[in-house]
Amino acid sequence: MKIGGRRYARVALVLALATSAIWTAGGGNAAQAAVTPVPFSSVVPAVAGSAPAAGVTYGISATTTIYTESTSTEATAIGGYLAAILRGSTGYPLPVTAATGSTPAAGISLLLSGAPSSVGDQGYQLDVTATSIVVRANQPAGLFAGVQTLRQLLPPAAESTTVQPGPWPVAGGRIVDSPRFGYRGAMLDVARHFFPVATVKRYIDEIALYKVNYLHLHLSDDQGWRIAVNSWPNLAVYGGSTAVGGGPGGYYTQDDYRQIVAYAASRYITIVPEIDMPGHTNAALASYAELNCDGVAPPLYTGTDVGFSSLCTSKELTYTFIDQVFGELAALTPGPYLHIGGDEAQSTQPADYAAFINRVQQIVAAHGKTVVGWHDVVNATPLPSTVAQFWGTTTRNSAVSAAAQRGTKVLMSPANRAYLDMKYNSRTTLGQNWAGVIDVKTAYGWDPGAYLSGVGESSVLGVEAPLWTETITSLADIEYMAFPRLPAIAELGWSPYSTHDLTAFKTRLGAQGPRWHVMGLNYYHSTQVTWPAGS
Numbered sequence: 001m002k003i004g005g006r007r008y009a010r011v012a013l014v015l016a017l018a019t020s021a022i023w024t025a026g027g028g029n030a031a032q033a034a035v036t037p038v039p040f041s042s043v044v045p046a047v048a049g050s051a052p053a054a055g056v057t058y059g060i061s062a063t064t065t066i067y068t069e070s071t072s073t074e075a076t077a078i079g080g081y082l083a084a085i086l087r088g089s090t091g092y093p094l095p096v097t098a099a100t101g102s103t104p105a106a107g108i109s110l111l112l113s114g115a116p117s118s119v120g121d122q123g124y125q126l127d128v129t130a131t132s133i134v135v136r137a138n139q140p141a142g143l144f145a146g147v148q149t150l151r152q153l154l155p156p157a158a159e160s161t162t163v164q165p166g167p168w169p170v171a172g173g174r175i176v177d178s179p180r181f182g183y184r185g186a187m188l189d190v191a192r193h194f195f196p197v198a199t200v201k202r203y204i205d206e207i208a209l210y211k212v213n214y215l216h217l218h219l220s221d222d223q224g225w226r227i228a229v230n231s232w233p234n235l236a237v238y239g240g241s242t243a244v245g246g247g248p249g250g251y252y253t254q255d256d257y258r259q260i261v262a263y264a265a266s267r268y269i270t271i272v273p274e275i276d277m278p279g280h281t282n283a284a285l286a287s288y289a290e291l292n293c294d295g296v297a298p299p300l301y302t303g304t305d306v307g308f309s310s311l312c313t314s315k316e317l318t319y320t321f322i323d324q325v326f327g328e329l330a331a332l333t334p335g336p337y338l339h340i341g342g343d344e345a346q347s348t349q350p351a352d353y354a355a356f357i358n359r360v361q362q363i364v365a366a367h368g369k370t371v372v373g374w375h376d377v378v379n380a381t382p383l384p385s386t387v388a389q390f391w392g393t394t395t396r397n398s399a400v401s402a403a404a405q406r407g408t409k410v411l412m413s414p415a416n417r418a419y420l421d422m423k424y425n426s427r428t429t430l431g432q433n434w435a436g437v438i439d440v441k442t443a444y445g446w447d448p449g450a451y452l453s454g455v456g457e458s459s460v461l462g463v464e465a466p467l468w469t470e471t472i473t474s475l476a477d478i479e480y481m482a483f484p485r486l487p488a489i490a491e492l493g494w495s496p497y498s499t500h501d502l503t504a505f506k507t508r509l510g511a512q513g514p515r516w517h518v519m520g521l522n523y524y525h526s527t528q529v530t531w532p533a534g535s
Contacts, residue, residue, distance in 0.1 A: 035155055037171035041504075042511040043152045044487050045211060045494035047177040048123075056172025058128050060154070062092045065107040070098035074140035075110050077266065082108070082147050086154075091163035108133045108150075110143050116176065122213070123178025126150065128170050142178075144268040145211050149175060152209070156514040181448070183411060183462025184493035185214035185272070186486060188478070189421075189469040191221035191283075192304075193243050194250035199475045201263050206479070206521065208267040210490040215264055216272040216339060216372075216464060219252075222282035222301045222309055226251045227273070231324040232288065239283035239300075244470050246302045257332055265334070272372060273329055276341025277322070278348050278356050282309040290317055304470045307346035313356040323363050330367035338364050343374035343391065354380040361386060372411065378403040387461055390452060391415050393435050401454025409461040412448040418489050420467040420481045424524055430471050430481060440528040444488040444505055447497055465489040476522040483516060483523035484509050506530045 037057050040050040066083050069075035079096040087094055099109055115125045115136040124137040124146030135146035153171060157164040186207050188200065204215060219226045225239035228251060240251035252260070261271045281291075282301045289297035293312040301309075311318050326338060340360055345353050357373070357380035364371045371377075371386040378388050378399045389411040390400055404410055412418070415435035422438040423431040436442075449457030465486050472478060487509060492500075506529050513535030516523045525531065 035167050035169055037169040038153045038155065038511075039171055040153070040173060040175060042508055043149055043175075044505075044508050044512060045491035046496075046499040046505075046508065047149065047175050048496050048499075049177065050175045051173050053128070053172035053174075056128070056130055057169045058130060058133055058172065060086065060090065060092070060094075060108075060168035060170070064092060064094060065105070066094055066096045067099035067105055067107055067109040067111075068096060069110065069112040070100065072112055072140065075112055075143055078140065078143050078147055079110050081144075081266070082110075082150070085151065086158060086168075088162065089158045089160040089164050090166060090168055104132050104134045106131045109135070110147070111136050112138065112140070112143065115142065119176065119178040122182065123176075124149075126175040126177070128153075128172045128174075130172065133170060141213070141268045144208075145177070145179075148209055148211055149177065152512075152515070156518045159515055159518045179211070179494045180496055181460065181462035181493045183214055183464070184212050184490055185216055185411070185462065185464035186212050186482070187216035187218060187413075187464055187466035189218040189221070189467060189472075190226045191218050191224045191276075192469040193247065193473050194224060194226055194240070195469075195475070195478070196250070197252070197256050197259055199478070200260050202475060203478060203482075204260075204264050204267050204269055206482070206519075207486060207490070208269060210487045211494050212486075212490050213268055214270050214272055214335075214462075214464065216274060216466070217260075218274045218276070218466075218468075220275045220283060221280045222306070223303075224249050224251075225283040225287065227257055227329065228253050229325050229328050230254070231328065232321065234287040235284055235325075239287035242300050242302055244302055244304060247473075254328075254332060261333065261335075270335035270337075271333060272335060272337045272339055273333055274339035274341055274372075275325060275329065276343070277360065278311040278313055278353065279307060279309055279343070279345035280341060281311050284311070284321075285309060288321075291315075291321060306344045310345060310347040311356075313348060313352045319359060319363065322360055323366075326364055326367055326369075330364075330369050333369070336370045337372045337387070338367070338369040339372040339389075340364065340377070341374060342377040345376065350379065356380075375400050375410070378408065382406075382408045384408075387411050389413055389464065390455075391419075391466070395451060396453045398454075400452065404455045404459040408459070410452070410455050410459055411461045411464055412451060413464045413466055414446070414451065417443060417446050417451075418463065418465045420465050420485055421469070421472065424526065430477055432468075432470065438485065440484055440488055440506070440509065440526050441502060443485040444492070444500075444502060446492070447500070448492055449497065463489055463493040479522040480524050483521060484512070484526055484529055487512065510535070 066079045068079040083094040121139040124142040127134045137143040225235045228236040236251035242249045375388040375390045393416040510530040513531045
């Protein structure tokens with residue numbers, strides 16, 4: 001809410017502080033009557049286990065302090081992140097200080113001790129009593145996940161950037177939570193249309209709320225090359241100069257990319273950069289004639305057809321090029337994965353494709369990174385570490401299932417379930433429909449661990465929701481296509497399948513609507529979601 005500007009903020013701060021005099025750390029009847037605490041059952045993704053405490057509520061007040069693990073700079077940073085969000089909406093000082101002793105103090109504590117080993121590195125335990133909120137985890141990533149749950153247990157107004165009157169109750173009880181799959185991803189195609197650093201950061205913040213922990217950036221395609229490469233400067237300067245429809249294009253400098261990587265890391269999200277090859281390479285081929293078999297550079301391309309381009313797989317220069325590009329990208333990317341694309345390579349002969357993929361895998365491995373490729377790469381000989389990202393529209397793929405049985409891990413992104421660029425219905429203005437239309441019921445109604453025949457849960461690395469951008473040109477477009485479907489995919493990646501229930505999910509997802517409204521997020525008001533009145 002921004003109406004009233006500074007005058008409104010001053011009045012709201014007075015109201016908030018007055019309310020806090022009633023709403024103490026132990027709760028207060030007058031304030032409690034004004035705002036009903038958000039129940040544990042409203043959290044998305046659904047928590048693995050919880051035990052609500054009836055009649056118990058903690059109220060964040062003007063005297064609340066955030067205590068963090070004294071020996072952990074990461075915990076301190078997470079405390080600062082939480083305080084920054086809540087200071088804006090509550091107007092409270094919320095100091096962040098080191099925890100002392102083994103007994104949590106009254107207030108909010110973020111501790112790297114006392115969590116059950118069963119929650120692993122990404123899970124957490126959240127305890128809310130009348131006097132304290134305590135998040136415990138084994139690793140900082142778990143603390144950050146616990147903070148996302150805490151955010152959702154606060155009233156939606158807590159997401160406001162201007163001071164609101166409160167109160168700020170949190171329902172009492174215990175949550176013990178951990179993810180089903182270690183990889184829960186989103187993909188943003190910045191090649192078809194370029195998006196500036198600020199837009200990527202905003203998307204990172206939005207997906208972090210739903211415990212997404214990987215962001216795959218599709219950095220190159222026929223229509224644009226979006227990362228500066230010092231050894232091949234024309235890739236970005238010329239190859240990045242346009243976009244679908246002939247727009248102005250753009251690219252990230254290496255400092256821009258470092259900034260994105262660091263920002264994502266502060267939200268416990270790992271960047272997975274993709275350089276697509278041997279197809280989807282017209283921007284590179286147009287930038288350097290010598291990458292073409294005939295030595296002739298094609299013109300820049302601004303259409304949307306696929307499958308027509310290919311690197312020259314028989315040229316040794318091609319592999320020098322790949323080695324240098326991936327060498328620079330590996331040095332910029334602290335995460336374990338480099339994505340090599342590998343899809344829709346219709347202009348490359350099958351034998352040449354297999355030999356190319358096999359050699360590129362070795363180049364990536366030599367730079368200390370693990371290969372991810374679209375599932376087409378299983379038609380070569382995957383390294384034991386290579387991850388195949390399934391994007392098909394069927395539940396059977398003999399090559400992928402055979403690879404899985406030989407040990408290849410599969411990242412699940414079936415296009416007719418997880419592609420966020422598919423239209424919601426025939427009336428949707430944005431997006432495509434080649435894989436079908438996808439509303440919430442379709443996005444949520446599948447089991448990643450039992451979806452693809454011959455690929456059992458132990459072979460599934462996780463899930464990823466790709467957003468291709470042939471028709472997407474702005475942050476508002478990104479948000480409209482991602483929400484409410486991305487939280488559905490995020491829940492499939494995090495929550496135990498035993499919690500899977502469409503009716504309950506439609507209500508839990510609908511409860512996010514008021515939060516998105518406060519955040520200024522441009523979401524699609526799906527008729528398949530049970531939205532609260534006024535959202």
